[in-house]
Amino acid sequence: MGFAERYETTLAEVERVAREAGRDPGDVRVIAVSKTVDVDAVREAACAGAHDFGENRPDCIMEKSAALPQESWHFIGNIQSRRIPDIVRCAGLVHSLCHESHVHKMDAAAAALGKVQDVLLEVNVSGEASKDGLAPADVPAMAQVCAGCANLRLRGLMTMAPQGDMEAARAAFEGLAKLHGQVRSQLDPQAAASFNELSMGMSEDWREAVKAGATMVRIGRALFSDDFK
Numbered sequence: 574m575g576f577a578e579r580y581e582t583t584l585a586e587v588e589r590v591a592r593e594a595g596r597d598p599g600d601v602r603v604i605a606v607s608k609t610v611d612v613d614a615v616r617e618a619a620c621a622g623a624h625d626f627g628e629n630r631p632d633c634i635m636e637k638s639a640a641l642p643q644e645s646w647h648f649i650g651n652i653q654s655r656r657i658p659d660i661v662r663c664a665g666l667v668h669s670l671c672h673e674s675h676v677h678k679m680d681a682a683a684a685a686l687g688k689v690q691d692v693l694l695e696v697n698v699s700g701e702a703s704k705d706g707l708a709p710a711d712v713p714a715m716a717q718v719c720a721g722c723a724n725l726r727l728r729g730l731m732t733m734a735p736q737g738d739m740e741a742a743r744a745a746f747e748g749l750a751k752l753h754g755q756v757r758s759q760l761d762p763q764a765a766a767s768f769n770e771l772s773m774g775m776s777e778d779w780r781e782a783v784k785a786g787a788t789m790v791r792i793g794r795a796l797f798s799d800d801f802k
């Protein structure tokens with residue numbers, strides 16, 4: 574099976590799961606996480622109809638977005654302060670903002686480039702010590718900080734669920750969806766209107782995420798790897 578077949582199968586499955594959950598399948602976007610593959614594989618994926626790609630390293634998003642500038646590029650990795658200008662230059666959406674100093678640096682980098690950067694706040698819903706992300710209790714204040722930045726547009730929230738425990742994953746996704754609603758109710762109407770994205774779910778757990786309200790699922794291995802089951 575090649576990318577095209579896996580992509581088609583996955584889209585059909587996303588549509589089915591969304592409908593079963595009473596959701597409009599058009600409200601769920603599949604981000605193809607291309608971090609493990611080269612530019613040629615991304616080009617093949619684009620030919621198969623995928624146009625949103627996720628990368629977790631600045632060097633990789635720079636290389637691939639330069640080769641394929643017409644695609645939408647998502648930065649989903651750890652943010653290092655000194656790489657913020659590089660990330661802002663390439664990314665349509667940054668999923669992984671979670672430090673206040675980075676919020677201000679990203680706002681300044683976007684201003685310098687004359688752009689408004691779409692961002693999500695990454696939340697550590699499950700509270701695992703190994704994970705990056707804001708504690709849920711800190712999200713409302715950080716959302717207000719973002720709302721005060723002229724060159725950032727806060728689009729929603731992102732999380733990574735605990736691996737290998739579907740019950741825990743479900744709880745994390747439902748927790749993020751609930752938090753999203755709470756935060757949105759505290760934003761002014763204009764900010765609330767564009768605060769409508771929930772980036773959650775990966776190869777193993779995206780079905781649970783779609784059921785819980787994901788608007789973006791970030792799928793890597795199930796699309797790009799031959800041996801993902």
Ligand SMILES: *Cc1c(COP(=O)(O)O)cnc(C)c1O
Nearest residue numbers: 606629649775776791792793794
């Ligand atoms: C790698 C990665 C994914 C995709 O993971 P798969 O299990 O390969 O689908 C999604 N989100 C983030 C933040 C990642 O780093």
